[in-house]
Amino acid sequence: MRRLKNIFRLGVKELYSLKRDLVLLILIGWAFSAGIYVAAVGRSADLHNTSIAIVDEDRSQLSARILQAFLPPDFKEPEIISFRDIDAGLDTRKYSFVLVIPARFEADLRAGLQPQIQVNIDATTIMQAGTGANFIANVLTQEIRRFSAERGETTSQPLNLVTRYAFNPNLDGMWFGSVMEIINNVTMLTIILTGAAVIREREHGTLEHLLVMPLSPFEIMMAKVWANGFVIIIAVAFSLWIVVEQLLAVPIAGSVPLFLAGATLYLFFASALGILLATVTRSMPQFALLFILIILPMMLLSGAQTPLESQPVLLQSFMRLVPSTQFVSFAQAILYRGAGFDIVWPQFLAVTVVGIALFAFAALRFRRSIATSK
Structure with missing residues (x-):
């Protein structure tokens, strides 16, 4: 004691x-x-008011839907720029992400081809770059699937992957x-x-x-x-x-x-x-x-x-x-x-x-x- x-x-x-x-x-x-x-x-490494620009060379209904899919608060309102403005926008850190939608993107997709979208990323902010790349890939995949489904078209998918996040569903x-x-x-x-x-x-x-x-x-x-x-x-x-x-x-x-x-x-x-x-x-x-x-x-x-x-x-x-x-x-x-x-x-x-x-x-x-x- x-x-x-x-x-x-x-x-x-x-x-x-x-x-x-x-x-x-x-x-x-x-x-x-x-x-x-x-x-x-x-x-926080989450996306918030991230700047993004889009080079839309297709000018189609699908490219317009892709443009509207990037919504706040994750992204700022996307800016439409020309191809020659990409380097200047990334060099001055005006944009963190720049998407290039090629001409005939929608037509090639409906023809059963596999057109590509180029994504340019400012990777000096490495954590945001990795998160944003995955986010953009998911947005593009979802919009293309919805567009094809509305027209009765199917895209060949070997499996339907459903991801569920435990303990932190919104990441x-x-x-x-x-x-x-x-x-x-x-x-x-x-x-x-x-x-x-x-x-x-x-x-x-x-x-x-x-x-x-x-x-x-x-x-x-x-x-x-x-x-x-x-x-x-x-x-x-x-x-x-x-x-x-x-x-x-x-x-x-x-x-x-x-x-x-x-x-x-x-x-x-x-x-x-x-x-x-x-x-x-x-x-x-x-x-x-x-x-x-x-x-x-x-x-x-x-x-x-x-x-x-x-x-x-x-x-x-x-x-x-x-x-x-x-x-x-x-x-x-x-x-x-x-x-x-x-x-x-x-x-x-x-x-x-x-x-x-x-x-x-x-x-x-x-x-x-x-x-x-x-």
């Missing part, structure tokens, strides 16, 4: 210290409010971006807060005050873990319920309390990592440089940005041992697909085991740093 009281009181002290740190408070507030909104809306990038930004911010902010708390003790000289008290390194570490973890969990709950569900209107399929329980287990690992980095460095600039070297590979390779399956097999095997990968896995399963505890318990267990091992190693390093301070 004495140890629990010490851990609780030291944690309250951490909360008071954080309350007086205006920079960290602003960082936390931004990261879980406006930062989530900006990441979801501003960095809205905002649904993915907002939740993934929260997941990334959990890792970053937890490491920063706990690491900064240890370095702040050393720089302000309060670590020596703690050393003369009847406190163990374990109690000092646990106090920093629960205090900073408590702040992060409150911020995550606010961000999910207010920013994501209310402001952005993104539906959460699974149980938010289950996700917060898993996030609490993950915070144990992230806090231990922050303390470990703080024992290696001696100042905030050193901590920041080491933090960048650690956090960037964790975020890029954890599956939050790119699929884990697209990585080399050896790298996949290594990253599956990293708790950040397990955190992303069960977070997506719970929040996107509505998974229950019976599905995500292996990830919960993996995060817990690695977190305890890292905490033990960080405690050893912290004890040695305290001995050096003495």
Whole structure:
């Protein structure tokens, strides 16, 4: 009971210290409010008011229907241009896409031939280029099929492919971006807060005050873990319920309390990592440089940005041992697909085991740093 009281009181002290740190408070507030909104809306790869032009050399009923098929808000109203204006329009980024419908396109199609439509794309915006190319191909296919069906004509199709998108039927990038930004911010902010708390003790000289008290390194570490973890969990709950569900209107399929329980287990690992980095460095600039070297590979390779399956097999095997990968896995399963505890318990267990091992190693390093301070 004495140890629990010490851990609780030291944690309250951490909360008071954080309350007086205006920079960290602003960082936390931004990261879980406006930062989530900006990441979801501003960095979306979806088509929105995309500029498109059409060179219509056919001037037929079908080409007119194709022209009318590109509607807002995905595209701006298509502009009719001549063939000689294509290069200038793409070079000046006036148009992102330019379609060239050749002469006799409709006549050749009705004659059973296979006429081609040329699509010119400004691929300097690579994500929009890939999305737009697929979108345009689908629009052209649908319009040609409808045109042929209205005239009782059939186009030879080896199969009728029906695609159904699960969990995100409209392929809205905002649904993915907002939740993934929260997941990334959990890792970053937890490491920063706990690491900064240890370095702040050393720089302000309060670590020596703690050393003369009847406190163990374990109690000092646990106090920093629960205090900073408590702040992060409150911020995550606010961000999910207010920013994501209310402001952005993104539906959460699974149980938010289950996700917060898993996030609490993950915070144990992230806090231990922050303390470990703080024992290696001696100042905030050193901590920041080491933090960048650690956090960037964790975020890029954890599956939050790119699929884990697209990585080399050896790298996949290594990253599956990293708790950040397990955190992303069960977070997506719970929040996107509505998974229950019976599905995500292996990830919960993996995060817990690695977190305890890292905490033990960080405690050893912290004890040695305290001995050096003495």
